[in-house]
Amino acid sequence: MDRIISLFSSSALLLFILVVQNTSSVYGNAEGDALYALKKQLKDPNNVLQSWDPTLVNPCTWYHVTCNNYNSVTRVELGNAGLSGQLVSQLGQLSNLQYLEMYGNNITGIIPNAIGNLTNLVSLDLYLNRLHGRIPTALGNLQKLRYLRLNNNILTGTIPFPLTTITTLQVLDLSSNRLRGYVPRNGSFAFFTPRSFANNPNLEFPPDAPVAPAPAPLSS
Numbered sequence: 001m002d003r004i005i006s007l008f009s010s011s012a013l014l015l016f017i018l019v020v021q022n023t024s025s026v027y028g029n030a031e032g033d034a035l036y037a038l039k040k041q042l043k044d045p046n047n048v049l050q051s052w053d054p055t056l057v058n059p060c061t062w063y064h065v066t067c068n069n070y071n072s073v074t075r076v077e078l079g080n081a082g083l084s085g086q087l088v089s090q091l092g093q094l095s096n097l098q099y100l101e102m103y104g105n106n107i108t109g110i111i112p113n114a115i116g117n118l119t120n121l122v123s124l125d126l127y128l129n130r131l132h133g134r135i136p137t138a139l140g141n142l143q144k145l146r147y148l149r150l151n152n153n154i155l156t157g158t159i160p161f162p163l164t165t166i167t168t169l170q171v172l173d174l175s176s177n178r179l180r181g182y183v184p185r186n187g188s189f190a191f192f193t194p195r196s197f198a199n200n201p202n203l204e205f206p207p208d209a210p211v212a213p214a215p216a217p218l219s220s
Helices: 002-040 089-093 113-117 137-141 161-165 187-191
Strands: 065-067 073-077 084-086 099-101 106-108 123-125 132-134 147-149 154-157 171-173 178-182 202-204
Touching (some): 002 073, 002 089, 089 113
Parallel strands (some): 123 147, 132 154, 147 171
Antiparallel strands (some): 065 073
16 A cells, blocks of 8 residues: 555656646747747847757756746846847747846837737836837736836837836836827826936927815904
8 A cells, every 4th residue: 555655656746747847848948939039030240149049948048048947038138239130029928027128239120019918027128229119008018017118219109008007117218219299197107207208309298287276264
């Protein structure tokens, strides 16, 4: 009887190990493919992506990539890397990504709507690039976001209203773009100063709400 129990325990342990390994492998392969798709769209004169080898089991040994204990990507840090090219929608497959840092490059094209799938994202830093087009409304899905810096690009259109629902937002910079319309003043946006929106010539602050008159003093 003890031998049967021992065999059962060993089988259960082996099954658990296999499940963990397979889960890590699934994460690694899919996320490695997503990052490799990004690499193929980028010009990399400084060879900062040289270690991004798609034949490896997962991308966790690649430079500028950080993973959690399950071999799932949590950080992509490519700031000031001399890169040019475009972002890819496959980035939306990095389901556990918390930090996407690609500031200070020469990235062109649009911000993919699929970035809105990264619901664990804490920091999105794409400033000092040449991104154009609208800010995706889907970024309003990033309800854990604390840092959103899209300044110094060529972004156009209005500021998406769903961004104001991100209550965790602490730092916002949309300055030096070509945004237009009114700056939302509700939700989390009520706490940001005009500096967050500066140098957008066609962007306006809504007129101040009229101040209610002071009550008349009570007669003695």
